[in-house]
Amino acid sequence: MRHPSKRRIVVVVVAAAALALASCTRAPRSAPAARVLASQAFLADIAGAVAGERIAVAALLPADTDPHTWEPAPRDAAAVAAADLFIVNGAGLEAFLEPLIEGLGSEGPRVVEASAGLVPREHDEDGHDEDGHGHETDPHFWLDPLNVIRYAENIRDALSTLDPAGADAYRANATAYAEELQALDRWIVAEVARIPPERRLLVTNHESLGYFADRYGLRIVGTVIPSVSTGSSPSARQLAALVDLLRASGAPALFVEEGADARVARQLADEAGVRLVTDLRTHTLTGPDGPVPTYLAMMRADVRTIVNALVAP
């Protein structure tokens, strides 16, 4: 299993002059001749909500692409070079793109971190970080929708600097989007409330749901791969301890992200007699025709998946 920090998705916001750019999929509809790029599909979606009609947003990598096996093709590098603004999640998620950005030097785009200003979560004291991974910054801020309000504000500010004439529109869009996020948050609170409190336990393949769990009162009991790093592999002792933990805690299910290697997790789930859920999405969207074309849809689908797995004995 791989970590989000390798996830690479880039979004291009293109102005009228840039129609020729190979990777742009939406035609711009208005005047500003600025090209904006984001690193992830869900970021492209959030940026698109803020940019609205003024600037089109497209993904360099299609939404459903697994970034781990993705290698930048020359046209990807060209798209980054051609951008005026590059929106990244930050907090280490885009470490894989740093060589590309640094390679461009002064030709590169201005980079804005959507998560700037958010405080990284502390690992649980009782928890799962006894292996010294506690110092790693968890970049998965967006899995708490309230954090995404800050994303939208950061993107609003960056867009306004780039295109001052559109500042009012961006402000209005960001405000409207924040309301949608708050509605989503209220809906999630209500959904999680359906889970009996003693069953609000999460065991995941990776440590990605921390912010989500913090916000909605779920407890992360354990993870299969304790580190966010791809190269690490768990020891037999850790897995045995996790099976015991699954049994002892009464956690009803083990969650694995869509597309991840579920082989080890499947054996553990069988062993402990819990459900294995493999279609959680934390950073990939489907295309516009799929079931989760947007960030908001991804969150709703995940919450349904989690609640369904935990609610019924």
Next chain:
Amino acid sequence: MIAWLAEPLAHGFMQRGMLAGAIVGVLCAVVGCFVVLRSMAFIGDAMAHAVLPGVAVAYLVKGDLFVGALGAALAVALGIGALSRRGQVREDSAIGILFAAALSLGVLLISSIRTSATDLGHILFGNVLGVSARDLLLTGAIAAAVLAAIFLLYKELVVVSFDPVLAATLRLPAERLRIALLVLLALTIVVSLQTVGVGLVSALLVTPGATAQLLTRRLPRMMAVAGALGVASCVIGLYASYYLDVASGAAMVLTATAFFVVAFLFAPRRGAAWRLLERARRHPAAS
């Protein structure tokens, strides 16, 4: 002591891991004796990576990834056989060429599948702790078939591998036997690959065989010793992974390496320590 040995086996995934490790350990080590003696140490690594295009194609046509991997490995095995048949291209060069080509083709195919969230590289990184009962059956069946084939063709394979002149005199179908060996290798590598991962496969193909070679010159005994070392490395490695809390595949590889180092230093008559001792005995004044 018994409790100490039994404790890790309380978990089903540990039992399956032990069994899978033992099966793969024997299989790779026995087949690995041919690999070591014919100086093809890198064929394991090469073929393991060469399965990628097969995996990608299997994924595209929604087939079984294992079958795709096997197809690609067989194609590469036959390709190596064909390229090096008349000796215009040496076998190790053929391995190098086809490995690089297949790996690149795999990367190219996988990067063009831009619509999938699935990480196809997974097949390269089987984990001995994630072996399912089905994997175990498949591994066991293929291992039994490969070992049976080696047993039945033993004399012919040995003659063809090490004594081409005798093989010609005996009118053995040398070409077919050489390809048979490559096919057996491909089967071994692919089945081990999805069970224990690429790192362990390349190590188990070479290290136990090389260790056994230090201890004995006779091939049947070398195979037996290598097989025993392969199993021991897997079992000890897995216990180490449990009690020392370290990554399991790496622990197994390093256990095999430890056996090798010990044999390299202390093998009767051939070990480095033994030779030092001999020299000291012969030239007492110099030491």
